[in-house]
Amino acid sequence: MxxxxxxxxxxxxxxxxxxxxxxxxxxxxxxxxxxxxxxxxxxxxxxxxxxxxxxxxxxxxxxxxxxxxxxxxxxxxxxxxxxxxxGEHQTTKEIEWNRVDAAMARLPEDQRQIISLVAIQGMPYRIVADILDVPRGTVMSRLARARAALSEILAPVTMRTDT
Structure with a gap:
């Protein structure tokens, strides 16, 4: 073991x-x-x-x-x-990782857990459902909401100019 x-x-x-x-x-x-x-x-x-x-x-x-x-x-x-x-965190992470960390921190905890287990750890939905003790459909819907939220947070800001 x-x-x-x-x-x-x-x-x-x-x-x-x-x-x-x-x-x-x-x-x-x-x-x-x-x-x-x-x-x-x-x-x-x-x-x-x-x-x-x-x-x-x-x-x-x-x-x-x-x-x-x-x-x-x-x-x-x-x-x-x-x-x-x-200080260690501020000096050792690159700018892009800081953006992702900040975006992850803005997610609700249940979505952050799902993203971590599925997207980062690469675990199948079935196993994630067992770990979190939720139905597989809940894993899929939370993952979809988490991905959409991250996409929104990390989307580049377009500059508008008045002409």
Whole structure:
């Protein structure tokens, strides 16, 4: 099982990054996911790949909830996550990747997950439906909406001149 998890690490890391938008957070999410995979029993009838992606998604949801609680509990504005600057991200990404990241961030989380699993990870709709625990038709409709939204966001802005 450890060998299989090792082979999944690059794909899980890309998925974690697509959820978090930050390499530091993605690495933390990946570490927590792998820890959970190694310390908990995998269901006998579960495909390890599907199970790993589902665990990663659930760990991220737990982290989002925890962040929300911490943010609401913080009394001083300097403690909020929004003021932390990730210099590594700003210096290591090219301009085009930043545009795509920003566009992905504008998508609702359910669409962002679908785009990541289908378009980035290359997973079939059936497997994505299993990972997200939704019908296959939902995967297809969310993917269509996500692609349309990304296309709209990333479309070049045409300059209008008054003559």
């Amino acid at each position: 450890q060998q299989e998890i090792t082979e999944l690490l690059p794909r899980l890391r890309r998925f974690a990054y697509s959820l978090t938008g930050s390499m530091a957070d993605a690495d933390d999410l990946l570490q927590n996911t792998v820890e959970r995979l190694l310390t908990r029993d995998t269901p006998d009838d579960a495909d390890l790949t599907r199970w790993a992606f589902r665990v990663c998604r659930n760990v991220w949801i737990d982290e989002c909830r925890a962040r929300k609680v911490r943010r609401e509990a913080a009394q001083r504005p300097e403690l909020t996550d929004s003021q932390v600057v990730n």
